[in-house]
Amino acid sequence: MTQEEQVLGKAYDAKLMRRLLGYIGPYRRSALAAVVCLILGSGFSIVQPYLTKMAIDRSIQSGDVRSLTGIAALYAATIVLVFALSFAQTLLINLMGQKIMRDLRMEIFRHLQKLESAFFDRNPVGRLMTRVTTDVDALNELFTSGVLSVFDDIFTLAGILVFLFVLHYKLALGILCILPLLLAVTLLFKIKVRDSYRRVRTAIARINTFLQENITGAAVVQVFGREEKQYRRFTAVNRDHLDANLQSIFYYALFLPLLEVVGALAVALIVWYGGHQVLSGALTLGTLVAFIQYSDRFFRPISDLSEKYTILQAAMASSERIFRLLDTPPAIVSPARPAARAVTRGKIEFRDVGFAYHPGEPVLRGVSFVVEPGEQVAVVGATGAGKSTLVSLLNRSYDVGEGTLLVDDVDVRDHDLAALRRSIGIVLQDVFLFSGSVMENIRLGNRSITGRDAVRAARAVHADPFIRRLDEGYDSRLGERGASLSVGQKQLLSFARALAYDPRILVLDEATSSIDTGTELLIRDALRTLMAGRTSIVIAHRLSTVQSADRILVLHHGRLCETGTHQELLQRRGIYWKLYQLQYRDQSPGA
Ligand SMILES: Nc1ncnc2c1ncn2[C@@H]1O[C@H](COP(=O)(O)OP(=O)(O)O)[C@@H](O)[C@H]1O
Ligand SMILES: [Mg+2]
Structure with a gap:
């Protein structure tokens, strides 16, 4: 749990970032194309207020209809271009994000498959699931709305500043006066939201753990009549989650209108000061209008950037956990130069x-x-x-x-x-069946076992009759963990599985303990078939075996x-x- 609670760590870690950016590698070209689209798109939208200024100052003031039409056409063109570029960029970035997530999930899964039993003893299922789901999602956010659009924000800010200073440097300086106020509001918000974000994530982790236990153990809870008690405990966990979310909603509700206020203040300042300048002839009306439009666009990237900070932090924490998992070397591996490549005797x-x-x-x-x-x-x-x-x-x-x-x-x-x-066949008391057909569960994806082999194995261990009685015989689909079969049937199925694999060594670990005495004779016969000609170790309750x-x-x-x-x-x-x-x-x- 303690590990889960560190949802926010360092905001930026160059080493982690470099490794993360490595995942863009295969999609370098899409990423580059997306950045180009981003920059062009914000470039065209920065031009728009300037076009407004030209329309007012050159065409409207002088009554030049032809140039007004020309400027309007240009403006329309920028709108279309901005639309097309933002469409392309959104598609490219999200495609890349999804592909990177897929790659990461595959990599984590591949790695999990190699880790030894002792690792799974130490790490609860819920935590490992979080790595593959929530943590990977956090990285997706980083790739889709984080890393690349930072370029956009910075480029937009710089572009607007340039335009502002070129148009009228005094007024531009006036707008910059608002900046400290904006930064103060943003900073305060960031700190508050970070706190509540941390609380939300902690609450989610708690809810997940609690749910996982109670769903897996639902039968136990019912048998021991613990429903009321667990319900009350869930109420408490759930209330934490609600409170944390309400807190974060409160700050958002406060922050966004506050930003509006600051923005409106900037506009008021421009209108007041700029208006005076226009009246005294030091500023054209068009420039004033352009300023008002620019100031609106100027503050948006700033509040965007502050949000990206949170995304960045969450992504850093997630990537740290993912990489820690990926960097855990499997303790049990095949030797580089095996002395034996097969078990023969x-x-x-x-x-x-x-x-x-x-x-x-x-x-x-x-x-x-x-x-x-x-x-x-x-x-x-x-x-x-x-x-x-x-x-x-x-x-x-x-x-x-x-x-x-x-x-x-x-x-x-x-x-x-x-x-x-491969050469050791193990049949356990608690048979693990995968969701899939009976046939798939006998063959377990091994191509060297034909359908006929599987049926022969099932027949030898007397599993065939009950399989044929199922609705679709060998093609019947089994529920999760073979929920639709009795314990004894699962056992027989696992015998068939072991026999089909034809291992040199056979181990039965209390594999016969769930079979009723009625099938005892069948089982004894099945076991004889199973063990014939193999080294076998039988851990058994049953005297007969x-x-x-x-x-x-x-x-x-x-x-x-x-x-x-x-x-x-x-x-x-x-x-x-x-x-x-x-x-x-x-x-x-x-x-
Ligand atoms: N994965 C595990 N982690 C820690 N202790 C274990 C684990 N598996 C078994 N043990 C402990 O090792 C001992 C032997 O267990 P086990 O070999 O399963 O016994 P048996 O099969 O004879 O009932 C028990 O005390 C058990 O609690
Ligand atoms: Mg045991």
């Missing part, structure tokens, strides 16, 4: 492996064991013993803290990472305490025997 060896998620809180300690190619090993132990952690180390979701983990006698860190992960394993490893508080077959371990009357008494006995078919 599927031998696994843990050699004195130690691991801790947090320093000083070891989860695994001195774990050593070998699983020979094709062997079926079961791992049992109480909840929290470290069973799932073994799996996370095997596929390098995390790297071992101490010791070595070898696959096919090569350290997993020396394996080509993609090849290693454990009993038939070649070997059972008993994990207790992160240590490997016992190994042996079911019978051997029972005879030892150790931890396995105790677990068996507690957990498994009433599941046993004979009991």
